[in-house]
Amino acid sequence: MEAQIRPTIAGRLGDLTLPLGILAIVAMMVLPLPVALLDAFFVGNILLSLLVLMVSLHSYRPLDFSSFPSILLIATVLRLALNVASTRIVLTDGHSGSAAAGQVIQAFGEFVIAGNFVVGLLVFAILVIINLVVITKGAGRVSEVSARFTLDAMPGKQMAIDADLNAGLMTPEEAKIRRADVAAEADFYGAMDGASKFVKGDAMAGILILAINVIGGIIIGTAQHGLSAGEAAETYVLLSIGDGLVAQIPSLLLSIATAVIVTRVSSSHDMTKLIGKQMNMSRAWVPVAGVMALLGFVPGMPNMLFIVAAAGAGAVAYFNRNNTGADDTEAVETETPEETEGQAEGVTPADVTDHAPISLQIGYGLIGMAGDGGGALVSRITAIRKDISKALGFVVPGVRIRDDLSLAPNQYRIRIGQTILGEDMIYPDRKLAIPGGGSSRKLKGIEVKEPSFGMDAVWILPHQVAEAEADDHVVVEPESVIATHISRVVTMHAADLIGPDDVRVLVDTLAQVSPTLVEAVVPKLVPLHTLTAVLRHLLAGRMPVGDMRRILEGLSEIADRNLPAAEMAEYLRPMLSPLLLQQMGPISQPIPLVTLDPELEQLLIRTRQNGGVDQGLIIENGLASTIITSLSEALEGAAGNGKQAVVVVAQPLRRAFAAFLRPHIPDAIVLGINELPETRRVEVLGVIGGAAALPRPTPQPAPQRSPVME
Structure with missing residues (x-):
């Protein structure tokens, strides 16, 4: 019990650290602060600034330090609070000597600027110029431009993620992570655009605080403590400059950290390694060594220093003689020996392994249909995939689209896992015309069988579309042909997915x-x-x-x-058949049925019983051919009238009969008599069988039918 309570208490205390720290910073601006505590806070401020700079240098990408804007705000407020606290002490006790404001301010006032307040003013001014004019202004401009370009590129990045997801190049979990990264990147650069203003305002506040300390100190020293103008100026200027330098150096470190964060790009190395790899180019160091050597022989120059520098540059060039560029170095590091060997032989693991549940392989002539961002083909596949997922009741995996040079230019191939379940040829510069019931004209073009349902069709040129539509042809885009074929394959093999x-x-x-x-x-x-x-x-x-x-x-x-x-x-x-039937047509319309003749049905039931419960149907070839032909004609006739009929058989026969039809009529939906909803009307379109079709069966009584069938 105690082991469970202790982590909870520690977690709560950790959650309270930041709010309590911010309240303490605000309290420092109002309440008097002891000198010893002020020194500790000054040292802590320098430590925090150095830590932020080091983390910035060792981050691989800007988002690795996504909390930087918030840390920058907290550090800026802390520094300003220390300025307020030190100003209170300087103006109150500054007349007593340089040690009145603590050891840190005294050290910066006496050691760093050697006790000369003129030198201190000049050093402080130079630091402020470097911080405000050079680093802060440049970092602010980079942040502004980065934020603008990041926000402008956000829609394109989101579309690229959707295209990769639809093409099966990533899983939904990976897409979710990448979308979160894109949103976080936009938020980060937007926050950095505002955070850079903190640094600029902090530098300007340092100048104003220094002026207030100097002017206020001289007035207080001469008016209240009886110091001469020279003594007051020397005492309060040294204390004020020491205070300003103590605050300005951490501010400079944070400005450098800000510039490092906003100017770096994402990489697999931290900044130190990245710069080292990109700078250690032998072909760059050789001319540097040559120029330095030439300067070493110029009369009047510090020859020895230049020659030593030339020797150092030559040594760097020698030790990096195998490094021809950053891109080559990274390529060598990211390739394992096995991958390098495989690539040398022309075979990689990706060539022999494909874990995509659904993949579409296309010849090089069809690559343009996919396009750079997915094109119309990906959009059509995405829409069909969504419809199939709703119809089947689970999320159908994405379709990975890959080019395959082993295919003919206009050929495509559909695979479920590693199994090829569909392939055909399409012509991206043409359209597929499928004749309707009222078609009477033969169109010029490439005559084919429509790949999804095997209907006669013609690939026509774009200028023939009006002619085809006028003759009751259905004109289909090439990408729709592929998408429909994928839809049928996925529907028929959903169990494998x-x-x-x-x-x-x-x-x-x-x-x-x-x-x-x-x-x-x-x-x-x-x-x-x-x-x-x-x-x-x-x-x-x-x-x-x-x-x-x-x-x-x-x-x-x-x-x-x-x-x-x-x-x-x-x-x-x-229990589930109503869900299937409501997808096939409006519930207000009767269900179109094709049934078996009672004698044929009883014969098939006896065949199944004689073969065992799990045994499939054993039917004489002639009878099997008759059943298949009759069912095909009945179902095609219903489809010609715009109806999708279902085959209804006795419940004991359903599974075996469905397995018998699947290789011959894969689109046939076989239901048991008990699967018809009692609330739906039915319409019998045909009865398959009869005495003429049977090989002299023994007469059997007809099975009882539900009243709804009559």
């Missing part, structure tokens, strides 16, 4: 609104791998899995039966 990580996301999302349900089912009743297998079976049967609440509630009812994942999925299908 969902994994435990995706299921965990769905469960965690449900846990935000139904934590008790999730806690009771996953993983107590249904392990995550079993739930993943169930969802894969549902997706293979075209069922959406977005309603995780209903899925978990259904699984909780049968968890004690120890059913296989496929049987669990069959149990859940009647």
Whole structure:
């Protein structure tokens, strides 16, 4: 218990450090400060300034020190508070001698400027000019320009991130991190633009405080303490200059830190290593050594110093003779020996490994469709991916687009994992014309089969579009052809795209609104791998899995039966079928059905029973061909009338019949009779089978149908 309390107390004390420190700084401006404490604060101020400068030099990129604007504000306020506190002591006790304001101010007043207040004034003026005119003004200008360009570039960076995400070049988590970095970068440079004004105002305040101390000290010394004008000037000017230098040196250090932060670029090295690598170029040091050697032989010059400098430059050039430039050095360091060897042989790990769930490989002739920022192809794929994700009920992975020189110029290839599931040829300078029911004219062009559904089509030139549309042709853009093909492939193989990580996301999302349900089912009743297998079976049967609440509630009812994942999925299908049917058409319209003849259905059921529960259908070739042909004609006829029909069979036959149709009619949706919602009307478009089509089956009574079928 004590071990748990102590970190909590330490954390709370750490959280209170900054607020208490700021209150102490404000108190220093109002309350008198002991001299010993003033010395300690002056030393701490110098320490803080040095620390900030060192952190700035050793940061790899500006965002690594994103708290710099806030630290700069706090350090500036601390320094001004010390000026106020020291001014109070100087004007109150300055007549008693140079030690009245503490040892730090005395040391700077006597040792640094050797007790000569004229020299002190000149040194202070030079430091102020360097700080205010050179460093602060330059850093402020760089901050202003950086903030402007960063804000202007922000939309483009966001679009580049979206394009990389849609192309599958990064995961959603990586995209989220990069978006946060872009926003943080804009906030940082905007804050630095304002923070540089703190340094400028601090330098100007130092000048005013020095003038107030000098003038006020002389007046107080002569009027109140009976000092002569010369004694008062010498005493108070030395104290004021010492006070000003104590404050100005930390201010100069912070100004340098500000300039370092805003002038550096992101790198994999800190500034010391970065400058060292970029300056240690042999071809740069050789001419430097030569020029210094020539100056060493000029009469009247300090020859020995120049010759020594030339020798030093020559030594640097010799020891860096293998360094031809910063880019080469970084390239050597970032490549491992294995990578260098692989590249020398022309093979890299990226050539043989691709972990993208969905990838689109394109020939070099189609690269222009993707474009630099993604182009119309990426935009179309993004829109279709969003629609598919909504329909299936889980986030479909991004599509990685890569060029492949092994493909023909106009060829593309769609892969799920490492498996090629679709490929075709398209022509980016043409459009695909698909004839409709009223088409009567044969268009000139490249005759092909539309890749998604195998319909006859023609690639026509742009000037033929009006002619094609007038003849009831549907004209499709090339990028839409690819996107539609990807949509069909992804829909048909959605079960291969969902994994435990995706299921965990769905469960965690449900846990935000139904934590008790999730806690009771996953993983107590249904392990995550079993739930993943169930969802894969549902997706293979075209069922959406977005309603995780209903899925978990259904699984909780049968968890004690120890059913296989496929049987669990069959149990859940009647609960989820309304989600599928409402995607196929308005709920006010009847569901178009194609059914099997009762005799054929009974024959298929007996075939399955004779082969075992898990055995597929064993059908004579002629009957199988008749069933497939009849179903294809019925479904195509419904599609020609603008309807997407479903095949309805008896529930015991559904899974086996769907597996039988999948290789021949992959688009067919097979439902069990129990999966039709009781609240929906149906429309029977055709009945497959009959005595003529059967090989003399034994007559069997027709199965009972739901009243809604009649």
